[in-house]
Amino acid sequence: MSENGQSNGGGGLIQLTAKDFKTDQEVRWCPGCGDYAILAAVQGFMPELGIQRERMVFISGIGCAARFPYYMQTYGMHSIHGRAPAIATGLATSRPDLSVWVVSGDGDALSIGGNHLIHALRRNVNFKLLLFNNEIYGLTKGQYSPTSKVGKVTKSTPMGSLDYPFNPLSLAIGAEATFVARAIDTDRKHLTTVLRRAAEHKGTAFVEIYQNCNIYNDGAFDFVREEEENRLYLEHGQPVGDTGLVHDERAEDPAQAFALSRITWETHGKVPLGVFRAVQRPVYDELMAEQLEAAVEKRGVGDLGALLNAGDTWEIG
Amino acid sequence: MSENGQSNGGGGLIQLTAKDFKTDQEVRWCPGCGDYAILAAVQGFMPELGIQRERMVFISGIGCAARFPYYMQTYGMHSIHGRAPAIATGLATSRPDLSVWVVSGDGDALSIGGNHLIHALRRNVNFKLLLFNNEIYGLTKGQYSPTSKVGKVTKSTPMGSLDYPFNPLSLAIGAEATFVARAIDTDRKHLTTVLRRAAEHKGTAFVEIYQNCNIYNDGAFDFVREEEENRLYLEHGQPVGDTGLVHDERAEDPAQAFALSRITWETHGKVPLGVFRAVQRPVYDELMAEQLEAAVEKRGVGDLGALLNAGDTWEIG
């Protein structure tokens, strides 16, 4: 619907600052919550995208993380639990002119919303998904999530969780994701780099952010959030720690990225951070727009009268 | 609920034959459909499991494939679209004494049912899932499915499909599956081997079966169904074609199985068949049963009177 879009700085691009992305709504997370740091990082890096605020849309489901859109002075929708990727698919596909961001939690994206997520990834829809992984259900006050460790004692698992968790990056790669990355809430500089890369990516960008929920799952990521030596920062073309691998984020075959995703605190005592995979594949909105254009090219712009009168008709005098 | 179970051949195991697994219902698929061959293979190998029919349950969703339970002289449920893995999870978890099988199509399991599938896989619930992949929606008469190739012209994609397909095995491995395999409808001997392995596996066994829908997607798998030289039969400990890999289905790390799943007709001109991955991980029903037992051990068998009277109470005379 770019016909309808307003001029994107046609009259001169206004230089925005982080403050321009704040809303008049009081930010409401628990004091100390990792969400604050992520919000600051996102608001801080938005201006450099050079996209006017009216072209940006933040869409979320339900959860603590999902409050995010209320704090972004852009268009936004706080939708229903798990459905943000579906809603974003409709918006992004019908409005290629927008920059669409989905903010989600580990429950929202991987539990109830798992199906929409994996399908958006394979379709390569043009939105960026930030997964605030705190390995817990925050908003509903502390039940285990699909990323909680086996044995985790939570409100709903007084004797420990039985469910083997997802590795969000492995799942995303298995679902044919074209861009997959990981960052940490409090590591603002690196988080910003990753966000920038996600923003640049054409197609679905999947970014897992380790986020501390200091109320219901405090310290879940201390092994890497606190202990910097356990971080393996990935760089394209560079060796990955002492794994013997040389990182190739652009490899067509996702096998290496998948192998990297299996390097975890449990297996290696280290955790890779950064961009695991970033490959080009046709983007859903463009493919769809191309078909629309091709159809017009072949058949002319649709003519309602002709359509109504198509096929066998007869005249009664 | 094993307390309630009837004797599993306590009075002497009756030797069953394939015929014993046939029902009085006329089998209703299109003449030539690959489903017939799979049904024959399943009925043919059931007797060797040595499990009495009353202990077997086939659960399906909706689709052509999903008619399967009607033709198996066992307990069965033809449920609703996509939900069979969820239903089977409840049954299998509460009845560890049963042998539970889910039969599903590529639409049923990977489109509408994708979320239940990936969660069952990570939980390692004790059921076997047979995915009849025909790369099309058969029952609804020929729309593309999540496994249809890009560009596929179907009823709902007159200009070709835009959606990049899932690789069902990659998805399953990304979802932490413990058993992943592939077979072909008409290759009965190999299919039977794979089914046998699946039946032996403790936990969720995911078996993709290439199934020809001769009405809406005829020949989709001809490159391997017809051309035997394109088949790469996997054998544990043996080299995989000329890929340089030696197959290790039992590797804890799923990276190699994942890499194998990326060998396709498109990339290598060959397709691996057989068991890609088969590892041991605690099974959901057993874990749950253990917690129940541990609770009884610690607290004694629940006493309703004591529970009702727990906490602060007071007597009024």
Added chain:
Amino acid sequence: MAKAVEQIDNVVIRFAGDSGDGMQLTGAHFTNETAILGNDLSTLPDFPAEIRAPAGSLPGVSGFQIHFADHDILTPGDQPHVLVAMNPAALRTNIRDLPKGGTLIVNRDAFTDRNLEKAGYTANPLEDGSVADYQVHEVPLTSMTLEALKEVDVTKAEAARAKNMFALGLMSWLYTRPTEGTIAAIQTKFAKRPEIVEANILAFNAGYAFGETTEGFAVQYEVKPAPHPPGRYRNITGNQAIALGLVAASVQSKLPMFLGAYPITPASEILETLAGYKHFGIRTFQAEDEISAAGAALGASFGGALAVTTSSGPGIVLKQETIGLGIALELPLVILDIQRAGPATGMPTKPEQADLLNVMFGRNSESPVPVVAAATPGGCFDAAIEACRIALKYRTPVFCLSDAYLANGSEPWLIPDPEKLPDISVEFAELPNGGESGFLPYLRDSETLARPWAIPGTPGLEHRIGGLEKADGTGNVSYDPDNHDFMVRMRQQKVEAIARDIPDLEVDHQAGADLLVVGWGGTYGPIAAAVRRVRAAGGKVAQAHFMHLNPFPENTGHVLKSYGKVLAPEMNLGQLSKLLRAEYLVDVIGYNRVRGLPFRSSELAEAIQGML
């Protein structure tokens, strides 16, 4: 030897055969011939279950009934006058509907022992006297077709498959149909296989010639054209009409359409049809499930598209949470429910109208939504446009109901003049509306109570909406008790007030009538036909049919109370009845049959008579 030609005013023919016998195609050709001749007509395809049954079996029987006449008619006919049965299974499942004395044409060649057994016959019904009460024509359709095609370069199986064209030729002769259309259609359809074209045309002509020459058929029948209002016509099914209505709504609203859908019988065809109209700027998205289909549509609506999602009962249920969100967000969204028999999976190919209460109430909490329903195949066009109009104007999800009968049934349709279609365009918000407060996304239009539709891309109107309760005006999250009560009532009032913007309930009154028959949806034809019958027999009865089910037209209470008795025939257990009784405290009596088949006008006429 030219045969005698007898004039008749209407005929009902049913073609029945195996799913592989091409009965739907045969019916379609015959329908086209009939339409072009200018008869009024109504058709009813009767599909077997979705899954293919084995050839020759009872569940594999597929039927197509056509009713045509020299006057306007309303239904595909209660019972056929003529039954064409291509095999024993088709005879077995259909013969009970043929009244004594009716004409039965059978393919004698198909009555083999094996086929008889598959159909569950222990003896050959053509020989044991079972069909003695009918005028039976045993025609060796298969062998005569093979004979006619022996020179053509096709396989024997292909030749045998042309037997439906032989039957079509025979029927075309019998009812003096024009044949050019069929021949042209065959040519186009098989353009890539000239030998098949040849085979089909030869078979068709052979059938026609057989009629002319055989002694078995003594007379030929003629049904004169019906007096239709002038204009250009085409034959149309309900699903086609919905697709066209949606395209028209997109054009008339000047908004690009976004359709989110997941295939399901009997709604898939709408997705499939619209997927072919990409040159109208229509985006069709086959989602991973119904939740995503509805969600994507809602997302597109947020972005300013005319958003539509289609399904049938089970899928509609899955969409309801998202529709509830749409109600809270107050965004336009059109949901098409092509109803089928339930509950659960039910009988997917069969019609029913039992989703009314679900579309009204199937969401958590107070979540009112307007509902419109189509009454005829052609009426689906108008219903789709009306649903879009209301959705856009009032910024709300709107349900549009059809059913498996309307979806597949067809009738001649006076093609509307695009120039005369309503302009349903609305304006996007472009400027802040709140003075000092900037943009207030929940500040309402005082007339429609609709909130502004401010789409991303509009500078200065950046705002956030969501599913939590919102403060009046600002739309900020609010837990204020009085605000909640206000917003609950406001959403309700907005929907109720649409009553001012829809036509009054039209009553087909008859002087002296004390009984009113009310209906909604696809039962219009049978009810109207029944009312005619009763009137023809001297009974006095009035009729009204609801296109708008929420809100009801303003005069509804008045209409209901103007009659001593109110009868509501429904293909459910009394859902409209329940709504009317609750709203107007009128003792609406239901006539309810839930058979997965349209009503017969005869049974309704009887029910009406019983209440006079």
Added chain:
Amino acid sequence: MAKAVEQIDNVVIRFAGDSGDGMQLTGAHFTNETAILGNDLSTLPDFPAEIRAPAGSLPGVSGFQIHFADHDILTPGDQPHVLVAMNPAALRTNIRDLPKGGTLIVNRDAFTDRNLEKAGYTANPLEDGSVADYQVHEVPLTSMTLEALKEVDVTKAEAARAKNMFALGLMSWLYTRPTEGTIAAIQTKFAKRPEIVEANILAFNAGYAFGETTEGFAVQYEVKPAPHPPGRYRNITGNQAIALGLVAASVQSKLPMFLGAYPITPASEILETLAGYKHFGIRTFQAEDEISAAGAALGASFGGALAVTTSSGPGIVLKQETIGLGIALELPLVILDIQRAGPATGMPTKPEQADLLNVMFGRNSESPVPVVAAATPGGCFDAAIEACRIALKYRTPVFCLSDAYLANGSEPWLIPDPEKLPDISVEFAELPNGGESGFLPYLRDSETLARPWAIPGTPGLEHRIGGLEKADGTGNVSYDPDNHDFMVRMRQQKVEAIARDIPDLEVDHQAGADLLVVGWGGTYGPIAAAVRRVRAAGGKVAQAHFMHLNPFPENTGHVLKSYGKVLAPEMNLGQLSKLLRAEYLVDVIGYNRVRGLPFRSSELAEAIQGML
């Protein structure tokens, strides 16, 4: 100096403070003291939204109201007599509910400039005369607590956090509560941190002593125990009672329970509580979503478990397709809907009773389902058992409704004797029932119309069931029109016939009353209290409350028609009204407020008066 002790018959106290101030805990302790003393009581926690708001802000205020008396009471009280406000925000959001002359106790230390600003005060309300109409006690709670704890080895923040215990001590003195229970509870709760135990007990005792010694409080109050029926009591919330009811149902049916659930406010607690009862053989499964939760429960039901699934509105909507399957399969399944304010996400922590029509009709096609609703926190126990009883006996999904008010509100509960609980066990099929035909899964019990429950593992009864329409008896897939009509009616009839198996609607009649007030669910307390008020003022009014909403009790029509006027107060826009009007054609008048708060009995009394 012993102070004067004044006898009073009831008090309503509201504790209000920041989410971090421990108001729920304070309330719980006070409630326990009160319960042990033997007063009748009713409590109402008022949570802020699920998300934590910043400390000191208005949305961060958390409240807990308790009403206790020397006689039986029905509600937590319309308005507090005493408001304890721990900070300016708590004062601001609660002061409007305190009637003139009421007692206001504030933590003076919290009225800092910063806190005043956060609460939106431009001047200090304690100083500008805003609270002149109340009996104000400004207590420096924080500083006195710090002072009391200065010897204890805790941080200053920890010490300050004990101020709620100081307040509790003061209130315990003021209302002469027994303190042993609280001290014991503190000891257990913080057993691992003795210094915290010490701090809390010191603060509590200091508050108590402050009451005894300060001149600000001249009198101490006493509320005598209420005359309860004899027996053992405990205080219970609705969610606890449901959990216990489910355990009891499992024991009384001799079936292992399987709970499929996905967390959602305000239902999560049931999952959490049952997850702690594994020694009862209860399997709790936290599913990936509500669809899976319901599906897994249905699968377990097929396997012979007592299957339960819990949620609130948005999740219930998602379960409906699966519940429809349960209706077609005719398997037992209990669905608990702890209603909250909607539509969409709405106000998740607030009560509403607007899901009635959704649970009745929120599925495709005709899919009837029994519905029961709890009326009081303690009544949740019985409602849960009754839902299980019906589900098991009639092999059907059954809805059991509660709401956020019942879920979190508490009252003293006479602990039932397990021996006297009903036996709700049923038999599994063990042998073929169809003679020559073997096992017929849809051959019904002639009395209950229930089909046999034949679970996997039973030799010889292997059978297949599914969501397609089934032939009567055999359960084989059937597209037969008359069979479908029969089955649709049979499912309906099975549910309707349950009316014979439930108690008549009980009417609390008053001689001469021409007005009947009907209600259902959590409004019981306020309605009954309002009826008492009206009667006390000389008005004549009758009352009836529905526990069974589908089917209605057999005498319902008779009861409704025995009164000239019927009033139905509901926390929705008139859902019970709609059902009753449609069914009985009685002009039921609604009193509807949808504020996310329980009714006040005073407003209901006024509404009743207005109709006398």
